[in-house]
Amino acid sequence: MLTVADLAKGYPGAGRPLFCDLALAVAAGEVVALVGESGIGKSTLLNCIAGLETADSGSIRIGRQALDIVRLDETARAALRARSIGFVFQAFHVLPTLTVAQNIAVPLLLGSVPGGEHAPRIQTLLERVGLAGFGPRWPASLSGGELQRVAIARALVHRPALILADEPTGNLDPRTATEVLSLLLERVREQHAGALIVTHSQHVAQCCDRVLTLTPDGLE
């Protein structure tokens, strides 16, 4: 689902590159945790994989067609994200001006999924994440845990090949975090997607199939 090879990224004036010659792979149905110290470049790596930042060199191939996101232009990267990547963020990032159902529908609209499939998919996912009947509600009326469930539903609704999650439980209390994490892993495996989860939490890392640690010398 994801193959990263010889990846390098640095910032001008930063002295040395953030990382170089980085290689990793995530298979379909596999959940990989990425851990490391603060500032080491975990989020930057995630951003490079998502095409939100441009890598200096190397290749990042995503999905069944194994398109190299590094070589794509901005529009093609956006299209690839819409089709093949789902995101879960620490800060939930739910659009406050759209209802829960509309928030979940956004990737379907961006990925050009036929309109007839929208309602059943949203309905099913809302039930799977424990938010049945929440569709018409506004995000402002939801708790943090509920918001993250909405984000998980949104990340999965278009059946992406890869899920990228940046501290998905970082803003939640331990009990809710456990619930949300199990839900995420369960749904990712159910959809046979690959997932890369950036986390500081040992508990989250232990729940994943594999743990990669980003150090100044590369991935371990």
Next chain:
Amino acid sequence: MTLLAWWLVRAQFRTRRAATLLSMLAIALGVALGYAIHLINDAALTDFNRALKTVQGDPDAVLAARDSAGSVPLATVNAIARDPAVLVIAPVIDTRVRIDRWRTPFRLIGIDVFSAAAVMPRLLPRRDERAATKSIFDGGVYASPALLDKLGLQAGATVTLVRGEHEWLTTIAGDLPAVGPDELLLVADIAWVQDRFGPVGAVSEGRVRLAPNTDLASWRAALAARLPAGLLIRAADDDSTRVANVSRAYRVNLNVLALVALLTGAFLVFATQLTAVAQRSAQFALLGVLGLSPRMRLLQVVLEGLAIGVPGALLGLGLGYLLAIAFTRLLGGDLGGGYFLASAPLIVPELAPTLGFLALGCAASLAGALYPAYLNRRQPLAQALKMGFSQNPRAGGAIRTIRTTRPRGLRPLLLVLVALGLAQLPPIVELPLGGYAAIALVLVIGVGSAPLVTQCVFGWFAGCRLPAAQQIAVQNVAQAPLMAQVAASGLIVSFALTASMVIMVSSFRVAVDHWLDHVLPAPLYLRSKGTPLPQELLAALTRPEAPFARVERTAYGSLTIDSQRPNVALLVREIERSNPAARLPFTGPVLASPADTVVVWISEPMHEIYRITPGQTLRLPLLGSEVKVFVGGVWRDYSRQFGAVVISRDDFLRLGGVFQPTDLALWPLPGQEALAGDWLAPWTSGYGLELADSAEIRRLSLSIFDRSFAVTYALEAAAMLIGLFGLAVTLAASVWLRARELATLAALGFDRRMLSRAVMLEGALIAAVGLLIGLACGVAIGAVLTYVVNPQAFHWRMPLEIPWSTVLAGAVLTLLAAVVASHYAARQTTRLTVAQVLASAQ
């Protein structure tokens, strides 16, 4: 995608209701003003052209004298009638007569019924058989329905038509059924009119219909070469062009003012959309992360701009239509300009201009949304998601945000030089387009220099020790110049517009006031509204018992110098050749003329329009021939926009002219001022003359002046309101943007009153910057209007007079209004739920 775009537009309207509605209203107002002005002008011109067509008919060409005192000899008419290319030539005598004791003279047109049927069918009379009246050939006259109504007469009534010394006792024989409902005119047989009022052996005009397949241009050119110097042959289209030219500059000027109102609306859309983009930068970044392409992020903001522009423009069209009806009822068809009759014309919207104004409203809204849309497209997604809006994305994203923008001082300086260059350009297609471009550029410079001025002024203040709330306000303004620019932009534009108009109008009014001092030297003025004054009166004034120390007589006429331009006024005055400056306000030196040459003094508009300079010798179409005259000087004339020539009575008589005064300037004998009025009373009532003292004329002139600027005051008020709305909306958005910062301050111990005070102070500081720049721009634009636009559009020059007390009082009032508007923004701080805001990551 379409559905998502629609959701986002709807969400934007729902969450930013006030700002969106205000932007929509601003666009509506700009469109409404422009559309109303267009509808009114269009209706007035259509009315005027319709009236022209009624009287003139539909000829291919018109043969006329170039001098209003001249006429077309019948021999010339007959010679042209024999031309094989001419199908028919309809002779016409067009004159003005008074009816019984009515003061106002009415138009009397003498026609030849047979030729008129072919060329001017609308003038054909209808005899009233029931009243058993005379036929047109027996000397019956026919009145338009409007005139019959006005005079309260019916067919069969006996009336006396008076022109100067000549009287004609006749009968109203019927009406003119095809003449428009507003037109006041009489028609009679040409031979009867000629017999009663002249001219002997001549007519006023010959209206020519050419044989089919005749080339009008070459026929005209061939005939023009053969015609005597005092005659001209003009195409019928020339009259329509001349009518349009009469009010062209005034119309263009009003339209430009309406465009400025629309531009202010565009600034408000800019402010709304920029703050909307800033507020939603994290949301747009999220959509980008989820797969919304950069192009779609740009188009979304453009679409939102259109969603404001389309309903705004549609609303503006409706409002404009209503305004047009209201304005015409209040101010007449020329919006107080004094170009057309004061009757309210029929407002009829047409599709193409309506769509044009709809497009203009949408374009203004789009223009306002473009830069915010561009910024939205350029936002770095990952950074925007974490840190929010960056105003300088290319320079390194959110790390280098608002606080590190470096305003450049060189660019405004270069633009100032370009603006100065544009202001120097001569008129293009006789319009001050260079001046208008310079005004637009001054506004751009003003808005563009806001960050520089903000940083210069408040950067220094920010370093001073101030109380906490004040320190916060000053620092926010100093460190967020883009927000200050956005908030101040509407105010800069609107205050600049208002101040410039106040300066221009004041300069003009002061100049008119001084001018009136010079041109109204006599205590009393008597005039006959176009018909010659009765000889009996003129003779009585020379008798010793007349209570006047001095009488100066003037005869008015007109000359056609260019058939496509309005006529130039000819003033034959009792004026001393050696000392014309005693009566005329010259703008430069008066040149001594050679003794054997006729000297004329031309008005400033004539000097500007025809590029005639003092000392020049030219040929004027006077008394049926071209007379060589010497231009002795240029005098200031604010009453005749299309030019005037003054010639002394002695020169006019020497050329063989008949001096028939129409106006008198009267100096009563000392102590006999009251008696003078009584002495003149029988004449004024008997001959329908108008008597006025100079104070009354001055008062009336200034009231007409004020009326002609009434619409511009309405435009200024609208622009100021839009500017204040812009300030309130942007400040409110800036409070929302800084919700976390303000909430943090609240958590640190700032109470709501302090926060509210800080926001209000911020508003006042931004308004002060806006007003300061607006004032500078206003003075610059006022100077362009006074020195460039007025001379080029209206051919009037005047010195610049800045009414500082009025302008500064306006600035203080606007500042107070801005503080009140900031209160709206400050109220947002009281709505912040501190804990909720701090807990929220967005």
